[in-house]
Amino acid sequence: MLSEELVISALKELYDGRPVAFSKIKRKLKADGEELSLVLEKLEKEGKIKKIESGSGKSFELTSSNNGDNKFDLLLKEITEIKDEIKKLQEAVLEKKKLSENYFDEIYNEVKDNLGYAHLKDIRIEMGLTKEEFYSKLKRHIEENYELIAGGEEGFVKKGSVYGIIIKRKR
Numbered sequence: 001m002l003s004e005e006l007v008i009s010a011l012k013e014l015y016d017g018r019p020v021a022f023s024k025i026k027r028k029l030k031a032d033g034e035e036l037s038l039v040l041e042k043l044e045k046e047g048k049i050k051k052i053e054s055g056s057g058k059s060f061e062l063t064s065s066n067n068g069d070n071k072f073d074l075l076l077k078e079i080t081e082i083k084d085e086i087k088k089l090q091e092a093v094l095e096k097k098k099l100s101e102n103y104f105d106e107i108y109n110e111v112k113d114n115l116g117y118a119h120l121k122d123i124r125i126e127m128g129l130t131k132e133e134f135y136s137k138l139k140r141h142i143e144e145n146y147e148l149i150a151g152g153e154e155g156f157v158k159k160g161s162v163y164g165i166i167i168k169r170k171r
Contacts, residue, residue: 002031002039004048011049011062017074019052019059101141103127108146108168120155120164145169 010028014020026036040060043049052059107126112118120142124134131154139156142148145168148156152164 002029002035004039004043007036007039007043008048008062011060012073015061019050019054019061021054022058022060025060101138104138104141105145108166112167116167117149117165118167119152120166121153124154142166 006029007025010025011020014024014028022033022036022040025040026033029036040049040051044051044060047063049060050063052061104123104127107123108118111122111126120134124131127134129137135156142156146166147169148158148163149165149167150161150163152162155162155164157163
């Protein structure tokens with residue numbers, strides 16, 4: 001015999017903002033259709049659930065007095081989705097910071113030796129960028145603010161030489 005509490009708990013689990021179809025409830029409870037219909041009718045008469053006729057069958061949802069938990073669950077779900085969106089935005093901001101010139105300068109200050117020399121490869125790796133991203137987006141900044149010195153494993157190629165070591169220009 002199906003209990004009212006069992007049917008109500010199944011409705012709470014299956015409810016996602018839309019009425020729950022009779023067939024879903026039946027599948028969830030693995031119950032006889034007639035027995036389930038009787039329990040649902042009794043709950044409807046007591047005002048605990050509301051029957052909604054749809055084109056293909058009947059659906060049920062909890063009335064507002066019983067629906068408080070589900071509204072709370074939906075609110076929690078929405079909050080979780082908003083948190084995920086905020087996390088994505090924070091990652092996007094971090095990504096922008098990686099490409100910023102100020103971040104390059106911060107990394108330079110960490111990587112440079114005691115004479116002020118730094119290898120572009122070390123800065124690029126520390127920033128976590130590919131060669132293409134690093135050299136295409138920061139070329140102007142590097143050429144305007146740093147002296148290029150021949151040497152290094154990677155860098156800018158000019159007149160057949162690799163310029164992969166930099167030192168900050170004196171202003």
